[in-house]
Amino acid sequence: MSRIDLGREHQLAHAFVRLADTLVSGFDLVELFDDLIRTLVEIFDLSAAGLMMMDNAGKLRLVASSSERSRLVELLELQADQGPCLDAFGSGALVAVEGDHEQAQRWPALSRLLREAELGAAYGLPMRLREDTIGAVNLFHRPGETVATGDLVTAQALADVATIATLQARASRASVQLAEQLQAALNSRVTIEQAKGVLAERGKVDMQAAFDRLRGFARSHNLRLTEVAEAVAKGRLDAAEVLTG
């Protein structure tokens, strides 16, 4: 890495500014959430993270994950039914379940998957602003390690900024309702999965590489991730072009 290590405080400051920037600029919710998840994993040196959002039927759905490994994705998807995300979403409060035994008692199916995926302590951070809870963030550490209380507070603050950005977007465009935005973000996630499939098959790469190419292409061409994904899924943008950058 040629980049100078700025230290964690600098990284954090940058992350806050970047998230706050989405308050004023137009943004894609899926990209905002993806950015938040990556930032959390990097800054707190976590094993994995994910973000789940409520759909219109009130059920949690996966919108962003730190890795596209199918094992992690499945584990996150299970949290619609049990786990720290669901508990944090339901209570509106931070949930920390660090020990194997406690995990097994609270969430039997999830704790099995956690061990298989070699994940340890699990945390749920609500995405909540006053009376609105829109989803929850999931953090996982390596077995035997835990996240310090101070770090959890900071992580929650980052999640709060992302939540405010999401709700702010509603206030600034009166005609666009929160439900509409969340719905768009969920559909956008489906489009991204479809596009990943096209790229993975055409380029004979795995889902992680497919997502990275998609994201890289959107960034380098200054396009929204959702736009690029839709063009790829519909065949309006040649997969080969995205695969080669």
Place this chain on the structure above:
Amino acid sequence: MSEQRSPGTELSSVLRALCDGTPASIGVTGAAVTVGEPSGIVELLFATDAVAEGLADVESATGRGPGSRALESGSPVLVPDVVAAADPKQERRDDDADAFAPALWEQAERLGVGAVFAFPLQLGALRLGVLHLYRTERGELDDAGFRQSVILADRLTHALLGVWGTEPAESTEPDPSALSRAAVHQATGMLVAQLGVGIDEAFARMRTHAFAEGRPLTEVADDIVARRLRIADSDGET
């Protein structure tokens, strides 16, 4: 739409059952469901009343209206005041109404329609059709009405995709929760590339395969993503 899911009477009755009670739960007067691309052939599958049908017909004929816009953009199009939207002198915050055919507004006013709302029937980049709602009184759709509309649009989409409500009772249980699994959409994308077909056709092939083998859609999708299964060009064969 794929050949094997061409809407028949069975589907119509499912749609009727789904839309039954819609006006009351959403706070609108009537509803209609159309399938097809705005640029191509639009087919009216179901309407709760003659006004809803009339509106959908005019929109199909002109190809320019809230429904077409909803399908193109993938977002709901809400017109809380048809009269204001039709008035060329009226100041507007967006240019949506300008793009709509004047014939649609004339018809809407003639039929005594105050507000129209259109919701896309979609799954990611896969766009199937539109749920059209109208109300005789003007005014915004409230939050609860909006949420109910989106839920109804999802259920209609599931029915049209054949993962909800159209299966014979003895077959594999229809499972709309399969659509919350990332692998199902990844597999659809892989089939788009493998078979060189559109996203709707790719989904239909995967669903048909699962149905023929009596396996859950998620299992078939996992096999495709893990590259353990390829669905060949001939329908349902591996």
